[in-house]
Amino acid sequence: MAKGYKDMMAEADAIVQSVTAPEMAAQLGAGDVVMVDIRDPRELEREGMIPGAFHAPRGMLEFWIDSESPYHKPTFAEAKTFVFYCASGWRSLLAARLAQEMGLEARSLRGGFSEWKQEGHPVAQKAKREG
Template sequence: MKDLVAEAKGRVATVSPEHAATSEGSATLVLDVREPGELETHGRVPDALHVPRGLVESRADATAQTAETRLTDLRDTGCVHVLCGSGARAALAADTLRAMGYQARVIEGGFEAWKAKGLPVET
């Protein structure tokens, strides 16, 4: 897995938690790829779209019945800031989104860095 994550990180850009938090508008989205239990235990980013890592491809494919409009509307027109606990799953998800035609960036340090910076968290 370490090799896969390292390769993915080499293909995707990063964004600071502060920049991701202040990027507002219809052309940006924070995509949280953590598991539901993590959100319940640790909290969530307000207004983020939650799609567990294992479902990203089906939610990002506009032709799938399971497509998530908040995500698919950004393909070719916006930026998806991807978040997980520390950054590994986010790198894999962002790399997949990149291959699917999205502009995707990994939020540096994941949810832990988000919280450490004092950015908004809902419980």
């Protein structure tokens, strides 16, 4: 029988350490943590993002993490803890699991950007693309 998303989420939740918005707000700007926003660019333009976060669209994540990929991003080669987030925390939980499987020290932001924003933590605006 095929696994559903609920099964995948439960498995990821058992493996991935999740952090809360207040915990991450206290570490904002820490040199050993990289916040990774995996949302679609339109979500960033509409909602903003966590200040200083690195944007890595979920669809490119495997390619950007893998150092052998022609699309590799040097940010992912740094010896840091990567905290992934999306709107609600579901996509980022699965992304953090994937990143762990690929060798990164990865966490997921529980509640995602929605909870971050709702709690009044800082938000940076993403410049809208021309065209």
